[in-house]
Amino acid sequence: MKSTSDIIIGFENFLIAESDELNTIRSYLYDIHQLEKFVVAQKISLISVTHSDLRNFIRSLFDIGLSPVSINRKISGIKAFYRYLIHERTIQVNPAADLELLKVGRKLPQTLSIEEISKIIDAANEKNALGLRDRACLEFLYASGLRVSELLNLKLIDLDVDSGLMRIIGKGNKQRLVPFGKQAANAVEEYLRAGRSLLTKQRSVPYLIVNARGKRMSRMGFLKIVRKYRIKAGITKRVTPHMFRHSFATHLLEGGADLRVVQELLGHADISTTQIYTHIDREYLKEVHRLYHPRS
Secondary structure: OOOHHHHHHHHHHHHHHHOOOHHHHHHHHHHHHHHHHHHHHOOOOHHHOOHHHHHHHHHHHHHOOOOHHHHHHHHHHHHHHHHHHHHOOOOOOOOOOOOOOOOOOOOOOOOOOHHHHHHHHHHOOOOOHHHHHHHHHHHHHHHHOOOHHHHHOOEHHHEEOOOOEEEEEOHHHOEEEEEOOHHHHHHHHHHHHHOHHHHHOOOOOOEOOEOOOOOEOOHHHHHHHHHHHHHHOOOOOOOOOHHHHHHHHHHHHHOOOOHHHHHHHHOOOOHHHHOHHHHHHHHHHHHHHHHHOOOO
């Protein structure tokens, strides 16, 4: 019979073969090692646990104060592990088959006000190559509602500044056309005219956004840009690149945009994902009512 370490190594190899999501693989392995410590303390092995043992482990996670979101991730890892053991015929009965994810209230995404967005973008006012790039990055992110990965993977060939349209390859390799406004177009044109070639040193680089070495920018590099101009703009709260996407959707809906149109612009496969922003819109309406209605 295989040792526990051999079984976990086999599970790791299985995950690597099935997925390229390294963070998920690391998380699942961590979760299984945590479960192993728990069951060993109960004098049980990973391959002999029962449904009841797994539920006791989940209760222990509540006891140490883990959030439902974190617990759900561990449940997903456990279910994947025992599906693997069934697939390998290491066990005959899946003790995790009936484990259910916890119900989690959907968290409203954090957004920036129109004024805050403007302050951050206007803070990128340096006319050197990096300043022009940074302004183009921020203008584009807010103008289009792109995911950061979509912006960083955007190639020059997929961008038409004259028509104000770009072709985006999103999740699942699904393509969509996304428009962008005049201010974003102006910022990108200036960056292309007077900034990008200085960064690439005339080398052929397919990506629109490049770092100081002329290569495709990393997510961490983009995060540093947002952090720099958030501080320069005097905004004290935490700001992430994804908040630009949330703000884009919220501001469109507040302005009266159709939910289906916003769904298409964001590249959401399911409109229920986009509907989260209608809750923000309702909160905005309630706040306006509270502030201005004489009987509120």
